[in-house]
Amino acid sequence: MSTAPTGLTIREQELLDTARGGDEDAYRRLVELHRSELHAHCYRMLGSVHDADDALQDALLRAWRGLERFQGRSSVRSWLYKIATNTCLDVIARRPKRVLPIDYGPRTDPHQGPGEPVVESVWVEPYPDETLGLADGFAAPEARYEQREGIELAFIAALQHLPATQRAVLILREVLGFSAKEVAETLETTVPAVNSALQRARQAVDERTPEQTQQATLRSLGDDAIRDLVNSYVDAWERNDIDAVVAMLTEDATIAMPPLASWYGGRDEVATFFAGWPLSGIWRWRAVQTRANGQPALGFYTWDEDEQKYVPFALNVLTLRGDRVKDITAFVVRTTELPETGTFDRWAAQPTDAARVVSVFERFGLPESLAA
Secondary structure (H helix, E strand, O other), X not given: OOEOOOOOEHHHHHHHHHHHOOOHHHHHHHHHOOHHHHHHHHHHHHOOHHHHHHHHHHHHHHHHHOHHHOOOOOOHHHHHHHHHHHHHHHHHHXXXXXXXXXXXXXXXXXXXXOOXXXXXXXXXXXXXXXXXXXXXXXXXXXXXXXXXXXXXXXXXXXXXXXXXXXXXXXXXXXXXXXOHHXXXXXXXXXXXXXXXXXXXXXXXXXXXXXXXXXXXXXXXXXXXXXXHHHHHHHHHHHXXXXXXXXXXXXXXXXXXXXXXXXXXXXXXXXXXXXXXXXOOOOOOEEEEEEEEOOEEEEEEEEEEOOOOEEEEEEEEEEEEEOOXXXXXXXXXXXXXXOXXXXXXXXXXXXXXXXXXXXXXXXXXXXXXXXXX
């Protein structure tokens, strides 16, 4: 592709010159090719789709206002990543980190049932695969993680425990494949400082993530085996067959249900929870398959007798180990504003939360209800 004397292609230089004249359409065309990957970058940094939406909007506004200062010595992509990264660092500085329930507190006694919610914005959120806008394979020779591996739920959760600068360094170097020199320029620091931060970040993330990524697990299973596994899992849930569901779990399986802080660990304890609550036979379930964070996911619906249809309950993201389910993270979309006599023991009988349905089910392209 032909290039201008700077780090831009001739077409990018033309669009930049036009945008500097106040042409917003030219600016949109200049940045549009990078929008999806920038959104994924903001999500990795912040652990939240909503925060990523806001950060990307802010970053693109900053870029628009800073067009005159962009000399084109680097690529448009590098320039935008620098702005987006620093925008995310500003967000991190003024709000608490996001976590999953398993990192928030101790596991729950399965005989007690679900506890109270934490409604503040403290939970990692799921990310739709279709939003990634990324090709398979490595981002660049320097990258350690494939970009889809860099969106997996365990990896995103581990990132949130890193200091902000280490988080940025790890993502830019190991997921996106920027050089140490480029990262140093982005963060206005030195190459030795980047290398030191990367070493510490690698160690911390390795301690919090499985040896094998979900992408490696899914590749080893193959499409047919994954399809059979997920179909069997859905069938067992829809039949309320607790023995069949539990047989598909690893011995150390967990289930968490944000926005509740409750989580249950160990197959026997998960089985006790299932028997007392979701698979007690009180509710009827249906599931629609999708993908989230590069992993199999299920939109779960429960039967509503008054409405005579199945209505959304939770998006369940499945983490696999071999041909078993290791972790279930159920992002529940029911209201947390229960009447004084209400409890989360019977959460599936409570109304949906319209905002959560939009932010989870609608964002994932899941139907708003299912017929009988």
